[in-house]
Amino acid sequence: MRIPELADIQAAHSRIKPFIHHTPVLKSQKLNELFNCELFFKCENFQKVGAFKFRGATNAVLLMSDEEKLKGVVTHSSGNHAAALALAARMNGIKANIVMPGNAPVVKKNAVAGYGAEITFCKPTLQAREETTRLIMERTGATLIHPYDNFNIICGQGTAALELLQEKGDLEIVIAPIGGGGLMSGTSTYVKGINKNIQVFGAEPLNANDAFISFTSGVLTPSVNPITCADGLLTSQSELTFTIIRNNVDRILTASEDSIIECMLLVWERMKIIIEPSSATVLAVVKENPGLFNGKKIGLIISGGNVDFRKLPF
Amino acid sequence: MRIPELADIQAAHSRIKPFIHHTPVLKSQKLNELFNCELFFKCENFQKVGAFKFRGATNAVLLMSDEEKLKGVVTHSSGNHAAALALAARMNGIKANIVMPGNAPVVKKNAVAGYGAEITFCKPTLQAREETTRLIMERTGATLIHPYDNFNIICGQGTAALELLQEKGDLEIVIAPIGGGGLMSGTSTYVKGINKNIQVFGAEPLNANDAFISFTSGVLTPSVNPITCADGLLTSQSELTFTIIRNNVDRILTASEDSIIECMLLVWERMKIIIEPSSATVLAVVKENPGLFNGKKIGLIISGGNVDFRKLPF
Numbered sequence: 243m244r245i246p247e248l249a250d251i252q253a254a255h256s257r258i259k260p261f262i263h264h265t266p267v268l269k270s271q272k273l274n275e276l277f278n279c280e281l282f283f284k285c286e287n288f289q290k291v292g293a294f295k296f297r298g299a300t301n302a303v304l305l306m307s308d309e310e311k312l313k314g315v316v317t318h319s320s321g322n323h324a325a326a327l328a329l330a331a332r333m334n335g336i337k338a339n340i341v342m343p344g345n346a347p348v349v350k351k352n353a354v355a356g357y358g359a360e361i362t363f364c365k366p367t368l369q370a371r372e373e374t375t376r377l378i379m380e381r382t383g384a385t386l387i388h389p390y391d392n393f394n395i396i397c398g399q400g401t402a403a404l405e406l407l408q409e410k411g412d413l414e415i416v417i418a419p420i421g422g423g424g425l426m427s428g429t430s431t432y433v434k435g436i437n438k439n440i441q442v443f444g445a446e447p448l449n450a451n452d453a454f455i456s457f458t459s460g461v462l463t464p465s466v467n468p469i470t471c472a473d474g475l476l477t478s479q480s481e482l483t484f485t486i487i488r489n490n491v492d493r494i495l496t497a498s499e500d501s502i503i504e505c506m507l508l509v510w511e512r513m514k515i516i517i518e519p520s521s522a523t524v525l526a527v528v529k530e531n532p533g534l535f536n537g538k539k540i541g542l543i544i545s546g547g548n549v550d551f552r553k554l555p556f
Numbered sequence: 557m558r559i560p561e562l563a564d565i566q567a568a569h570s571r572i573k574p575f576i577h578h579t580p581v582l583k584s585q586k587l588n589e590l591f592n593c594e595l596f597f598k599c600e601n602f603q604k605v606g607a608f609k610f611r612g613a614t615n616a617v618l619l620m621s622d623e624e625k626l627k628g629v630v631t632h633s634s635g636n637h638a639a640a641l642a643l644a645a646r647m648n649g650i651k652a653n654i655v656m657p658g659n660a661p662v663v664k665k666n667a668v669a670g671y672g673a674e675i676t677f678c679k680p681t682l683q684a685r686e687e688t689t690r691l692i693m694e695r696t697g698a699t700l701i702h703p704y705d706n707f708n709i710i711c712g713q714g715t716a717a718l719e720l721l722q723e724k725g726d727l728e729i730v731i732a733p734i735g736g737g738g739l740m741s742g743t744s745t746y747v748k749g750i751n752k753n754i755q756v757f758g759a760e761p762l763n764a765n766d767a768f769i770s771f772t773s774g775v776l777t778p779s780v781n782p783i784t785c786a787d788g789l790l791t792s793q794s795e796l797t798f799t800i801i802r803n804n805v806d807r808i809l810t811a812s813e814d815s816i817i818e819c820m821l822l823v824w825e826r827m828k829i830i831i832e833p834s835s836a837t838v839l840a841v842v843k844e845n846p847g848l849f850n851g852k853k854i855g856l857i858i859s860g861g862n863v864d865f866r867k868l869p870f
Contacts, residue, residue: 287828292828507865510830510863510865511830511863514601514602514606514829514830514831514861515828515829515830516824516825516828516829516830517828549824549825551824551825551868551870552870554865556865556866
């Protein structure tokens with residue numbers, strides 16, 4: 243199990259820089275007053291495909307050999323990673339095979355198809371997804387690009403924190419959301435690699451608190467059918483991301499569904515930007531734990547902005 | 557009736573510049589592809605109070621005499637102008653009296669109250685608003701700052717177009733929404749004053765097409781109880797704004813409610829920014845009239861981003 247280091251993330255950034263958006267770091271005086279701290283939002287909702295996932299996918303695709311590229315890539319995902327891999331593959335002239343459950347939202351199917359990927363539908367179980375993916379790999383020789391259990395993906399995701407700290411080096415705390423742990427692994431590796439004194443916190447829905455339980459107990463504990471509006475945070479960590487997170491993260495905090503929705507709407511209303519519920523989780527843990535954050539300079543990784551406005555959680 | 561000129565808008569900009577946000581001009585490759593033209597969004601949704609109205613209100617307040625300032629300001633509005641005047645007054649240590657209908661949305665009452673204005677509620681008729689306003693003026697000597705039938709307001713609103721053209725001078729068309737006509741008056745005065753070859757279009761909901769009818773017939777024709785999701789465009793022009801618009805605007809285009817909502821969602825989904833329905837009207841007229849805009853460089857004044865997410869029009 244190869245663990246990413248600071249230099250790996252720096253190398254990933256040099257590699258993907260020509261292909262990604264350098265997203266802005268935004269501030270809001272009103273939110274600072276409301277939460278009594280200084281918040282710096284690294285806005286990956288403005289990243290290509292509307293999510294940080296494009297960073298990791300681009301890094302993984304660029305590192306494939308010419309021979310691998312000829313055979314294409316495959317992944318199973320119904321979310322932002324599917325769209326990110328589809329676009330990264332297309333930009334490199336590579337075929338992308340995406341395995342999605344047949345009941346995935348039409349808006350997500352359309353997004354992935356719009357990037358030119360070939361979609362294979364399967365039953366909505368992890369077993370069916372993995373089996374379908376395996377069959378495609380056997381048939382085509384395509385390279386599996388896992389959404390987070392992948393060294394190159396993790397290094398790519400860490401580049402959002404790199405840009406954040408390059409722009410705002412005196413942060414005292416950095417918070418990222420945790421689902422499968424790819425973003426959190428890359429973020430924490432970069433932040434602790436640059437400055438051990440910066441605290442790194444993970445943010446998770448209380449209704450999908452498997453990372454909190456794993457972190458606290460020291461035993462990797464997957465979630466079982468969690469129900470949360472933060473649909474990007476349903477997945478569980480892998481051995482790789484769990485190991486990195488245990489090494490680097492100071493604390494994992496949880497937030498209620500009400501806090502997540504309230505904070506998402508606060509950002510929409512006050513900052514006039516669209517963030518998805520998973521991203522609002524980082525602000526929700528600030529709201530729920532004022533004592534930890536009073537007067538502090540805090541970087542928040544806003545993971546994405548893909549919201550289905552016909553199915554709002556409020 | 558004093559008509560604003562280019563120099564008046566330039567002077568207004570120098571005056572208000574230290575107090576306003578210099579809002580960004582954003583682009584979207586996806587929307588350019590979709591509409592087959594180059595769109596430049598002047599994002600007044602990121603202006604203070606979430607709307608261009610803060611420009612005019614600030615200009616009007618800064619031009620008051622010391623004696624007038626002591627007696628305060630008054631206006632009747634339940635929308636963005638009320639919040640804008642309340643904040644502009646507070647920033648200048650002036651008392652603001654806002655007349656609102658008792659049935660105004662709580663979110664708007666709270667916004668105005670939050671800026672420290674004194675709210676007087678009245679019946680939801682134009683007559684009641686005007687009478688209540690008159691009584692406040694008699695009692696306090698406060699200066700009436702009308703939302704659009706006001707020279708200084710119009711000059712302030714024109715400064716958004718000034719910043720847009722300073723940043724992007726080679727536009728071929730500029731489009732702004734029309735309600736009472738304050739923004740359109742300021743925008744068209746500035747654009748035609750700088751370059752007569754740039755076409756200036758007004759955008760209006762088909763369901764509130766009084767400006768289109770007035771412009772086409774040459775007779776100022778108020779709207780009668782229009783029903784549109786573009787709640788910033790319910791008002792009718794005054795003699796002053798009608799005169800300016802007749803002189804400067806090349807064309808007024810209308811858009812259906814469906815187009816307005818579709819284009820608002822397109823901007824939310826593709827650009828990840830919140831714009832209000834009134835602002836989406838400018839994109840909706842591009843969508844409905846592709847022949848006019850194919851291959852052109854077009855500036856769109858995005859008027860604001862104040863949306864009540866608990867009462868969405870879709």
